[in-house]
Ligand SMILES: Nc1ncnc2c1ncn2[C@@H]1O[C@H](COP(=O)(O)OP(=O)(O)OP(=O)(O)O)[C@@H](O)[C@H]1O
């Protein structure tokens with residue numbers, strides 16, 4: 001039928017929406033550049049990021065675009081490869097948080113009753129915990145592999161998503177179409193998975209994008225404290241390595257720090273832009 | 287199959303507990319909202335029962351109890367003598383196929399993210415109707431053509447927001463029809479629709495009753511429509527039935543003051559007889575703290591002391607005509 005036509009009109013509508021919200025536009029452009037750089041890192045990089053060159057603490061020059069660190073590693077190449085680590089950690093950790101939060105919040109809000117009271121209490125407990133220190137302890141206990149870091153960030157930050165989804169489920173379950181599904185014979189669990197969650201997921205997607213930037217920051221923070229995965233190149237570790245050269249090698253920490261800021265900003269802008277589309281009222285009085 | 291399928295409702299109650307702020311800042315008072323407060327009736331295959339009454343008298347709550355979207359505080363619902371609680375425990379989907387409901391708001395009856403095709407096909411699949419996907423699609427197309435949504439291909443891939451209220455309500459009725467229910471509840475099915483399409487929807491419901499022997503419970507504010515479609519009428523006030531019986535008896539010979547008030551406020555029903563409009567006092571109250579006397583007493587134009595003391599018993603007016611009022615001389 002006219003499904004392909006439908007698809008194009010939808011794309012057009014999406015594009016015009018993106019154009020209308022400035023944050024979203026800037027964020028998406030920024031993120032596209034970052035992702036392209038990360039994808040084509042092997043082609044763009046001028047050196048092997050792990051190889052120890054003879055020139056240590058070399059300032060930015062023709063050979064070393066952004067200089068080298070204390071062991072003679074090329075900063076520019078390091079940042080390119082580090083982008084992969086940061087994006088992967090951010091996306092995976094935020095996705096774990098999003099999926100866990102959506103399921104738990106959805107069940108809690110939709111089923112209500114005792115489950116809901118218990119889950120709400122758990123959420124409150126999590127909200128009162130100092131998350132970063134919790135992550136710190138767990139990583140210190142179980143080791144700091146990239147996998148551990150992602151899972152730990154994921155399962156300590158799901159509560160925000162759970163609260164959002166719970167609120168969505170609470171309001172959606174009052175809607176006629178949910179009653180109509182029950183009337184027609186749809187089971188509760190299928191109603192939740194096929195109807196409540198898809199209809200209430202948008203704020204969680206927006207929030208998850210914001211969570212990606214938080215996860216990237218958390219990982220950088222861990223690396224900065226020396227708790228990063230030593231087997232991968234990460235921006236946090238580069239900042240950490242540059243710490244002792246701040247006086248005679250400012251470029252080491254500065255450029256890797258800037259990379260963190262830009263990437264975090266990109267995800268944050270996208271998340272904020274999506275929230276703006278979601279509740280345009282806050283944005284109307286421009 | 288063709289046996290006389292009956293629905294019997296015995297002394298059905300639904301009370302909600304509500305917390306209301308008390309006199310001082312920290313106290314909350316629990317109030318009981320008696321949405322349905324002791325209802326009994328019987329309905330047989332092919333019959334149409336109209337339910338009328340003011341806003342808040344518990345019509346929708348009754349519908350939800352019958353379809354098991356809510357569970358009663360007390361009382362039982364029987365299908366051919368079989369308890370509905372047992373039925374739904376044994377086979378949930380069979381229960382859903384026994385009694386179906388059409389909702390007031392067609393614009394919100396379907397998941398906004400699903401296409402019409404998906405909505406119908408998934409329903410059929412859930413109830414194991416049809417063998418393959420294409421089987422079910424053609425069932426959907428046939429049914430849609432039959433109710434005037436043709437060519438059906440044009441509508442199948444649309445989403446609910448791309449259809450009019452009338453079209454959506456027809457699809458809503460069609461979907462219940464495909465399950466061949468013995469009983470159908472229509473909760474104000476036309477009140478949110480444009481006047482021009484109301485008649486079509488009513489006609490569709492009527493055809494459904496005639497062609498498949500489905501019993502219909504038609505809930506409405508509109509006495510004229512209800513009179514047109516129903517064989518018998520139930521008049522509700524604050525969760526109770528105050529008058530019931532064959533449509534003609536109730537509407538032409540109303541005995542309960544509340545029924546009289548409703549009818550006198552409805553312009554075209556008594557065109558020939560010029561009766562004065564009976565003014566009703568006050569707003570429709572909420573069903574909290576009513577009684578011990580007749581619930582209607584505070585607003586009734588015939589009230590006497592006894593009305594505030596005890597609730598009147600149900601009296602037989604004539605064959606198939608009942609009412610509860612102290613001032614009826616029962617035969
Ligand atoms: N979930 C609930 N909790 C508390 N009170 C409720 C609940 N549902 C309904 N009620 C109350 O029960 C009473 C009956 O409501 P119901 O929706 O059945 O009325 P109705 O006759 O359908 O009215 P309308 O004509 O406006 O649709 C109302 O006073 C309502 O406030």
Ligand SMILES: [Mg+2]
Nearest residue numbers: 345346347473
């Ligand atoms: Mg209602």
